[in-house]
Amino acid sequence: MKTIIINGSPKAAHGNTEVFITQFLKGMTNQSEVAYVAKTDRHQLARYIRSFDTVLFVMPLYIHAMPGIVMKLIECMESATGPGKSMGFLVQSGFMESAQSQYLERYLRAITKDLNYTYLGTVIRGGSAGISMMPESMNKKLFKQLNQLGACFECNGTFDRDIVKALGSVQSLSKGRCFLFEALGKVGLSDAIFWNGMLKNNKAFERRFDRPFV
Ligand SMILES: Cc1cc2nc3c(=O)[nH]c(=O)nc-3n(C[C@H](O)[C@H](O)[C@H](O)COP(=O)(O)O)c2cc1C
Structure with missing residues (x-):
């Protein structure tokens, strides 16, 4: 083969x-x-x-x-x-x-x-x-x-x-898990910590909501 x-x-x-x-x-x-x-x-x-x-x-x-x-x-x-x-x-x-x-x-x-x-x-x-x-x-x-x-x-x-x-075992998120992730996000404990860090390292944090094509 x-x-x-x-x-x-x-x-x-x-x-x-x-x-x-x-x-x-x-x-x-x-x-x-x-x-x-x-x-x-x-x-x-x-x-x-x-x-x-x-x-x-x-x-x-x-x-x-x-x-x-x-x-x-x-x-x-x-x-x-x-x-x-x-x-x-x-x-x-x-x-x-x-x-x-x-x-x-x-x-x-x-x-x-x-x-x-x-x-x-x-x-x-x-x-x-x-x-x-x-x-x-x-x-x-x-x-x-x-x-x-x-x-x-x-x-x-x-x-x-x-x-x-x-x-592929995580097919979709259960209601409980969605609720948990939402709650964690509200207290600043989501993976946004990681992504925000990356944006800051690339000096792009302040422009994260830019909409260049609008
Ligand atoms: C333009 C773009 C669109 C993406 N769209 C999706 C998406 O619809 N759903 C998803 O789960 N991940 C999405 N992702 C995340 C990528 O699938 C993920 O980061 C992947 O590991 C990237 O692989 P690569 O580093 O080989 O490009 C997107 C990433 C980019 C850059």
């Missing part, structure tokens, strides 16, 4: 998507090739993809959808002409609910079928906005899951169901 992993982040190797790919590959004995949509001509990449049996897209969720550069690449892809071609996806996002990615998942399933590829599924992981900035100890559980996901993928050519289920 010849596999190519496509990093669909506009940040290429400098975002959270890259962390997901690195940890996924760590579980494999034979490394798969990685290509960056943000750094490659999309027509060239779409042609190159045709020489692989399996295409694995790893991307962030942007506004409940895939990044535009991924969509443009997919639009350049041609349908598979024979059997044995498969496509899978890993979508990671900022908000913790995996339900955020459900619309995209539906599209990915449909487009895979349209392109005459076998659909391997979509792995969804929310709550990932800070992972490239967090110490490794805080990502221990996630990294272990991704290592195992990569190892199983190399062995079976599919995603392990249990790991997929565990990664």
Whole structure:
């Protein structure tokens, strides 16, 4: 099975998507090739993809959808002409609910079928906005899951169901949890502490409510 992993982040190797790919590959004995949509001509990449049996897209969720550069690449892809071609996806996002990615998942399933590829599924992981900035100890559980996901993928050519289920386990927030987060936010104990710190470090805090396109 010849596999190519496509990093669909506009940040290429400098975002959270890259962390997901690195940890996924760590579980494999034979490394798969990685290509960056943000750094490659999309027509060239779409042609190159045709020489692989399996295409694995790893991307962030942007506004409940895939990044535009991924969509443009997919639009350049041609349908598979024979059997044995498969496509899978890993979508990671900022908000913790995996339900955020459900619309995209539906599209990915449909487009895979349209392109005459076998659909391997979509792995969804929310709550990932800070992972490239967090110490490794805080990502221990996630990294272990991704290592195992990569190892199983190399062995079976599919995603392990249990790991997929565990990664996307926070489907939506219960009323109780929403209430708790709201209360914590009111007393200043939300993740705004972290994001505000980042805004201040980048001298953008005072401009956080700017609406440049209005
Ligand atoms: C323009 C933009 C739009 C985003 N939209 C969403 C969204 O709709 N839902 C969500 O859960 N996270 C959203 N996020 C958060 C990203 O999915 C998250 O930070 C991800 O880890 C970024 O991966 P990257 O560093 O590889 O780009 C958005 C981030 C950006 C920059």
